[in-house]
Amino acid sequence: MRIDEDSCIACGLCVPYCPMGAISMDGIATIDQDECVDCGVCLRSKICPVDAFIYEPAPWPRSLRAIFSNPIIEHKETRVTGRGTEEMKTNDVTGRFKRGWVGIGIELGRPGIGTRFRDVDKVAQAMARLGAKFEPKNPATLLMKDVGAGKLKEDVLDEKVLSAIVECTFPIEKIKAALIALKEVARDVDTVFSVDCISVVEPDGSLPMDKILSELEIPRYINGKTNVGLGRPLAEGGN
């Protein structure tokens, strides 16, 4: 995103709109291009009285900023908008997460801090060392040059985005080790990340992760997401 210097009237109205705090006043409004993630909030807000914001699609690898940060853009490879993954939302149909397995979603940069892919790389490698099975239909996985090792392509590492999700599964017996490793790598990143875990509901209605989280003394929010099983065709082994 850039601001047309000749059009800007230095009103400063746009400054608080930027989720990354990348707009500041230096005579006129200016955008720190290294911090800007091309999310488009400033442009869509129509806050600028003289329409001084200009967006032109950027070449690779900067193009990743808009793709990962602007929720209106559909990720070409996964055909999903937002952060580009369906995760458990369609699990009744895809069977992506099976009984006996647990999915982990690690959304680097969320909430509202942003992340460089360098930190995504660190977390993905930490999970890969424990045998994580990365979701193939996930935009962060598609940036890996070595999926087995969780290593991202070098030319993307310095790019900044609002958030990116490392999405993987583990057999339930390995999930404790994965969460402990995640606690350790949390000390090495220069951002925050929001963590979720996904499991199929047991036939008796119980949630298998509750006992494991309690043993690890990891609290969970009282709110979460529930797939109510209305999708068709039901995945094999579905409830």
Add this chain to the structure above:
Amino acid sequence: MTHTLHRKGTADDLSADYVMLCLRAAGINDSGSDAKLQEFLRIAMHHDPENIGSVKMNMYSHRPEEVIADAHGIAHAVFDDSQKVTQVLRELKEADLGLSVVVSGILDPVNECCQKAGLKRHTVEFSLGIWGKTEKLPSNDILEITTMCGHAMVSAKLVESMVEDIKKGIKSPDDAAKELTSHCCCGVFNPARATKLLAAMAGLEINT
């Protein structure tokens, strides 16, 4: 895309915040899915939602009929109580759209809604909260508002700016909440909840 998970809040204010999502599984049940998403939104509109959204539009940036016409891939509706969620689930079961439906909210009441609607939960996703350099985060009261847009389209500084405007009498809490809501293009932001939170931050009381 976990854009409705990780909403921060107390049990009290989250009890008036439920988001329903309806979506197709790309490459599996795409056929005719946009028309089914439109039907989902029409059903939602019969139950007084706080917000509805496609991906590019919400009820506060566009008229509801425009949002419904724009539905593609996924659609969202926000409700302020679990009884409405139960009723919408009942109607969705009857409509048998064949698309996946997800309810985001306090897990125990959502389970009760499913049971009352004759549905059995398939998969559950927990939020384990925020890890890493949490010292970079804004205060909790700001996060309770900004995390209602999981794509981070509502900035912490804009929330602060709205609170200042409310304190100065330039904006009402309701107008400030609507302004914030318009930036969450998916339509998962709950303006009624935001109104209460903004008023509290500005030191006002809201009569409900």
